[in-house]
Amino acid sequence: MNTIKNKPIKLLPAFKDYLWGGTKLKTDFNKKSDLDIVAESWELSANEDGQSVVSGGEFDGYTMREYIAKVGKSVLGSKAQEMTYFPLLIKLIDAKTNLSVQVHPDDEYAERVEHSYGKTEMWYVLDCEPGAFLYYGLNREVSKEEFKERIDNNTVLEVLNKVEVHKGDVFFIPSGTIHAIGAGILICEIQQNSNITYRVYDYDRRDKYGRPRELHIDKALDVTELRPAPKLTQTQGGDDAVLASCKYFTVRRLRLNGKTEIDIDDTSFHSLIVTDGDGSIEMNDTKIELHKGDSVFVPAQKGSYVLAGEGEIVLSRI
Numbered sequence: 001m002n003t004i005k006n007k008p009i010k011l012l013p014a015f016k017d018y019l020w021g022g023t024k025l026k027t028d029f030n031k032k033s034d035l036d037i038v039a040e041s042w043e044l045s046a047n048e049d050g051q052s053v054v055s056g057g058e059f060d061g062y063t064m065r066e067y068i069a070k071v072g073k074s075v076l077g078s079k080a081q082e083m084t085y086f087p088l089l090i091k092l093i094d095a096k097t098n099l100s101v102q103v104h105p106d107d108e109y110a111e112r113v114e115h116s117y118g119k120t121e122m123w124y125v126l127d128c129e130p131g132a133f134l135y136y137g138l139n140r141e142v143s144k145e146e147f148k149e150r151i152d153n154n155t156v157l158e159v160l161n162k163v164e165v166h167k168g169d170v171f172f173i174p175s176g177t178i179h180a181i182g183a184g185i186l187i188c189e190i191q192q193n194s195n196i197t198y199r200v201y202d203y204d205r206r207d208k209y210g211r212p213r214e215l216h217i218d219k220a221l222d223v224t225e226l227r228p229a230p231k232l233t234q235t236q237g238g239d240d241a242v243l244a245s246c247k248y249f250t251v252r253r254l255r256l257n258g259k260t261e262i263d264i265d266d267t268s269f270h271s272l273i274v275t276d277g278d279g280s281i282e283m284n285d286t287k288i289e290l291h292k293g294d295s296v297f298v299p300a301q302k303g304s305y306v307l308a309g310e311g312e313i314v315l316s317r318i
Contacts, residue, residue: 004058005071007286008305011064011295013041013092014050019207022096024186028127029092029293040093043295044271044316046086049195052295057286064297077268077300079318085117087318088249089193090271092126092186092293099181100213101135101156101201104194105223106175113219114196118175121191122244122251124314125169126275129184135160137177137229147226151217156201161228170243176225188273190244190251190316198223243314254313263304268318270298277311 013031021039025031031041045052046064054062059070064086068075080087104119111117139161142150150156160178163171165185173179178200181187198216207213239255254260256279264270272281274294281288281296283305288296290309298305307313 003284005075006299006301006303007057007284008281008288008296008298009057009059009067010055010288011044011052011297012055013043013052013295014045016040016042016050019205020095020097020099022094024094024096024127025092025293028186030291031092031293037096038094039096040091042089042091043273044088044090044297045193047089047193047195056288071299074266075269075299077266077318079267080269086193088271088316089191089195090273090295090316091189091191092273093181093189095181095183095185095187097183098203100199100203101160101178101180102197102199103178103220103224104175104198105196105219109223110194110196116196117192117194119192119194119196120175120246120248121173121189122249123169123171123173123181123187123189124243124251124253124275125165125167125171125185125187127167127186128165131164132182132184133162133164134171134182134185135178135180136163136171136173137161137179137225138227141227144221144226147224148217148221151200151220154201154204172230172244172246174225174230174246176223177229178220178224179229188275188314190249190314192248200224248318250317252315254307254315256307256309256311256313258310259306259308261304261306262315264298264301266300266302269300271316272296272298272307273314273316275312275314277309279307279309279311282306282308
């Protein structure tokens with residue numbers, strides 16, 4: 001066994017200062033950034049628009065792509081061997097104000113039109129202001145003609161499904177589902193590795209240069225499912241709960257109170273995001289201290305690792 005290749009690594013995120021973001025990722029999740037606004041931290045990313053970077057150890061300072069190129073693609077696991085791209089993108093998102101109403105394409109449309117991959121995602125609500133809400137799909141079936149008319153006359157919000165959120169809620173958002181995160185919500189997002197977004201409504205906001213942000217009406221009309229979204233999936237009790245599972249990812253929420261051993265195999269890596277508390281991970285003679293906001297990549301391999309401490313971790317895998 002190549003012990004260096006199989007060691008877990010700690011990651012530092014890429015930051016995004018989108019105009020709707022706030023400061024909670026810095027104040028509540030220990031993110032270090034010179035940006036005044038930190039809307040998103042890309043905790044596990046090999047995306048060309050922003051990569052996470054190894055912190056400490058033999059690969060300190062390597063981007064995620066550089067690390068994989070150095071140690072070999074086997075660290076991703078057998079499920080990723082036929083993929084031409086890194087499979088997941090995992091973010092923390094702080095919505096101080098409303099995000100745009102948007103939709104993402106599926107794989108077929110994205111490959112044909114954007115030469116990229118589609119975007120199915122899930123949200124785990126880490127915190128929210130009282131009364132915070134989001135939009136998730138439509139509240140009734142509509143025709144393409146009505147949908148376009150409502151976009152044109154700025155009444156599209158009237159046919160969106162408005163859902164009040166609470167800490168711990170889970171939302172699974174297949175490609176084609178129109179959605180928008182509302183103000184006062186902080187989430188962990190696990191998604192396909194795609195940055196393709198089609199905006200249909202943006203509250204007539206302007207960027208820092210005073211220009212309206214681009215909308216993508218025609219493409220949104222092509223891909224939006226014009227009917228109510230799938231039934232919401234909420235978290236289950238217990239210290240180890242599956243939050244979502246689909247062909248792209250499986251996500252578990254682990255509650256730590258002492259030590260627990262986690263099995264891993266050679267089909268997929270594990271991504272660990274510490275959403276609360278403090279602890280550590282031990283594996284292959286390596287120990288990494290963990291604190292709220294930390295991100296760890298565990299290479300695919302047959303074996304196990306030990307998590308210790310008190311808190312909560314979001315574990316994602318292919």
